Amino acid sequence: MKKLLGALAIGIAATTLVHAQDWPQKPVTLVVPFPAGGSTDMVGRAIGPKLADKLHQPFLVDNKAGATGTIGATFVKRAAPDGTTFLVTSLGPLVIAPHLIKGMQYDALKDFDLITVAVQAPNVFVVPANSPHKTVADVIAYEKKNPGKMTFASSGNGSSDHLTAELFWQQTGTTGLHVPYKGGAPAITDLLGGQVDGSFQNVNAVFQHIKGGKLKALAVTGDKRSPVLPDVPTMAEAGVKNVEVYSWQAIVAPKGLPPAVRTKANESMVAALNDPAVKQQFTAIGLEVVGNTPAQFATFQKQEFDRWKKVIDTGKITID
Numbered sequence: 001m002k003k004l005l006g007a008l009a010i011g012i013a014a015t016t017l018v019h020a021q022d023w024p025q026k027p028v029t030l031v032v033p034f035p036a037g038g039s040t041d042m043v044g045r046a047i048g049p050k051l052a053d054k055l056h057q058p059f060l061v062d063n064k065a066g067a068t069g070t071i072g073a074t075f076v077k078r079a080a081p082d083g084t085t086f087l088v089t090s091l092g093p094l095v096i097a098p099h100l101i102k103g104m105q106y107d108a109l110k111d112f113d114l115i116t117v118a119v120q121a122p123n124v125f126v127v128p129a130n131s132p133h134k135t136v137a138d139v140i141a142y143e144k145k146n147p148g149k150m151t152f153a154s155s156g157n158g159s160s161d162h163l164t165a166e167l168f169w170q171q172t173g174t175t176g177l178h179v180p181y182k183g184g185a186p187a188i189t190d191l192l193g194g195q196v197d198g199s200f201q202n203v204n205a206v207f208q209h210i211k212g213g214k215l216k217a218l219a220v221t222g223d224k225r226s227p228v229l230p231d232v233p234t235m236a237e238a239g240v241k242n243v244e245v246y247s248w249q250a251i252v253a254p255k256g257l258p259p260a261v262r263t264k265a266n267e268s269m270v271a272a273l274n275d276p277a278v279k280q281q282f283t284a285i286g287l288e289v290v291g292n293t294p295a296q297f298a299t300f301q302k303q304e305f306d307r308w309k310k311v312i313d314t315g316k317i318t319i320d
Helices: 002-022 039-055 067-078 092-099 136-145 160-172 184-192 203-211 259-273 276-283 294-315
Strands: 028-032 059-063 085-090 112-128 151-154 177-180 198-202 215-220 246-254
Touching: 028 039, 028 067, 039 059, 039 085, 039 112, 039 203, 039 246, 039 259, 039 276, 067 085, 067 092, 067 246, 085 092, 085 112, 092 160, 092 294, 112 136, 112 160, 112 184, 112 203, 112 259, 112 294, 136 160, 136 215, 151 160, 151 184, 160 177, 160 198, 160 294, 184 198, 184 203, 198 203, 203 215, 246 259, 259 276
Parallel strands: 028 059, 028 085, 151 177, 151 198
Antiparallel strands: 085 246, 112 198, 112 215, 112 246
């Protein structure tokens, strides 16, 4: 019996190794749960061609937007764990939406195999170029005189830009009007057009608009200034403490991915993220490549999950 069990174990290990060596044997879909053009979409489209070159299969981006990214996340949760479907997502569906959306169709901590955190960056508080507000102090003064009047765009209910605004209001004793969009790109479009008054956007998503003079950057939400916006103060420097927020993008797969395939996927995706051309593309617009291990990702996800739960519970934030 011991010999039989040993033979079975060797056979399973050998089969898993073969799967990893052969993966991928079919085209791979990178599901982005937001519209094209946003930060998360950018990550998928940057690494897709590098993965295709290295692994000799197409890596295709499929945008499945809606419900704060949970539609796309649910789709991936239900997909076969065979290495042909991955979710390239922001932090929203993994650590924020579970605290805000009732009747979730997945358990963010249990229903995915974590591959890697791809990139991270602080958000930046921006207003249209013709805004009368030149500093964070201007915004606070205006909001105290006009509670709930200043509109803040976000990429969707429960997104990091939404909760950053909520956290900002909590810390300053002010209120604004949250205007959710179905992704960062349409939010930025209306911000540029002056249809909304401000937003806490990912640095990389609005960096070129700031440099081009179409948006004014009032502060970044990091614990230090952004290398690409060295003249923009942190929120703490602008007089508002405890609004340190980093947005991040990550890659996960349906639960049950063969371990060796998971390892190869991690190694391949981290390599794609650190490809000199890709890394330069990210760092030039303020994104920091992370590329950690699945174990490190799991620890980080739990920390972020608990952190945002506390913020949401403290602020009694709902999206109903």
